[in-house]
Amino acid sequence: xxxxxxxxxxxxxxxxxxxxxxxxxxxxxxxxxxxxxxxxxxxxxxxxxxxxxxxxxxxxxxxxxxxxxxxxxxxxxxxxxxxxxxxxxxxxxxxxxxxxxxxxxxxxxxxxxxxxxxxxxxxxxxxxxxxxxxxxxxxxxxxxxxxxxxxxxxxxxxxxxxx
Amino acid sequence: xxxxxxxxxxxxxxxxxxxxxxxxxxxxxxxxxxxxxxxxxxxxxxxxxxxxxxxxxxxxxxxxxxxxxxxxxxxxxxxxxxxxxxxxxxxxxxxxxxxxxxxxxxxxxxxxxxxxxxxxxxxxxxxxxxxxxxxxxxxxxxxxxxxxxxxxxxxxxxxxxxxxxxxxxxxxxxxxxxxxxxxxxxxxxxxxxxxxxxxxxxxx
Numbered sequence: 001x002x003x004x005x006x007x008x009x010x011x012x013x014x015x016x017x018x019x020x021x022x023x024x025x026x027x028x029x030x031x032x033x034x035x036x037x038x039x040x041x042x043x044x045x046x047x048x049x050x051x052x053x054x055x056x057x058x059x060x061x062x063x064x065x066x067x068x069x070x071x072x073x074x075x076x077x078x079x080x081x082x083x084x085x086x087x088x089x090x091x092x093x094x095x096x097x098x099x100x101x102x103x104x105x106x107x108x109x110x111x112x113x114x115x116x117x118x119x120x121x122x123x124x125x126x127x128x129x130x131x132x133x134x135x136x137x138x139x140x141x142x143x144x145x146x147x148x149x150x151x152x153x154x155x156x157x158x159x160x161x162x163x
Numbered sequence: 164x165x166x167x168x169x170x171x172x173x174x175x176x177x178x179x180x181x182x183x184x185x186x187x188x189x190x191x192x193x194x195x196x197x198x199x200x201x202x203x204x205x206x207x208x209x210x211x212x213x214x215x216x217x218x219x220x221x222x223x224x225x226x227x228x229x230x231x232x233x234x235x236x237x238x239x240x241x242x243x244x245x246x247x248x249x250x251x252x253x254x255x256x257x258x259x260x261x262x263x264x265x266x267x268x269x270x271x272x273x274x275x276x277x278x279x280x281x282x283x284x285x286x287x288x289x290x291x292x293x294x295x296x297x298x299x300x301x302x303x304x305x306x307x308x309x310x311x312x313x314x315x316x317x318x319x320x321x322x323x324x325x326x327x328x329x330x331x332x333x334x335x336x337x338x339x340x341x342x343x344x345x346x347x348x349x350x351x352x353x354x355x356x357x358x359x360x361x362x363x364x365x366x367x
């Protein structure tokens with residue numbers, strides 16, 4: 001599948017369960033029940049993004065980006081190594097939709113994902129600068145870490161917001 | 164999870180039998196011939212899913228596999244928007260193809276999914292010698308990848324790759340295009356491999 005949304009060669013598209021810390025543009029495409037968690041350090045023009053699939057790791061550590069708890073600590077640790085402090089980090093949380101109609105609850109884990117991510121942010125005392133969670137619509141997310149950071153959310157219904 | 168060529172072939176044959184039955188029932192419903200591709204079976208790392216599942220607006224009818232395999236994974240019928248509208252038109256005898264998806268289309272998509280997946284699971288269950296039944300359907304009309312994520316989250320909590328069976332169905336008139344996906348969970352995958360081993364045993 002062609003993923004040239006950015007029009008920039010350096011952009012990194014993160015698949016399910018992946019995470020990345022850096023200064024280059026990053027994004028996730030076709031976000032459903034998953035969460036894109038972005039941690040942003042304005043002073044260093046540095047950001048971390050995780051494409052989180054489930055709320056709890058239950059001790060599973062081989063792919064930290066996959067779960068809300070492990071993704072949070074992995075992102076913070078890597079940004080810490082790059083010089084970020086908790087007080088300079090803000091968060092953006094996108095995703096956690098309920099994609100299916102007429103569904104038993106098992107497929108609609110979006111809400112649990114969103115709750116888990118927000119709880120972890122609160123524990124860490126990290127302020128949420130922008131949040132778009134829940135609903136019934138898929139989203140794609142693109143983020144440019146430079147300066148204040150630039151965010152574009154494209155929704156499946158064709159609407160698009162830029163921050 | 165690495166699939167050797169033999170496993171790949173045998174799994175594809177397994178999917179083939181299910182998909183053939185599903186295609187036959189769709190063909191009967193539309194009273195027109197349906198062509199299908201030989202199923203592709205791939206073990207896909209979840210991080211690479213977006214390279215296999217596109218991001219187009221797609222109608223996806225999803226069933227959990229139940230019966231003797233408890234929560235055995237999912238089967239999915241996926242159809243582009245235009246196909247759903249074509250199918251509703253075909254069934255109702257209407258012709259307006261240039262319209263938004265409505266409730267009638269949603270019902271039609273679910274009904275088509277129901278009929279195809281019942282046939283798919285009947286055929287594959289018989290091969291395995293177990294009872295497999297579809298759950299009530301769930302429907303999403305959205306970015307295909309976004310809908311797939313929710314399904315993958317259910318089958319890949321403990322593992323990092325999923326086994327995906329993909330068969331494409333096409334018809335000329337009406338112009339219909341769609342895919343069937345099967346995502347067995349770890350337990351059902353094990354059962355499939357056991358079945359393959361039995362098939363390999365020499366005749367005595």
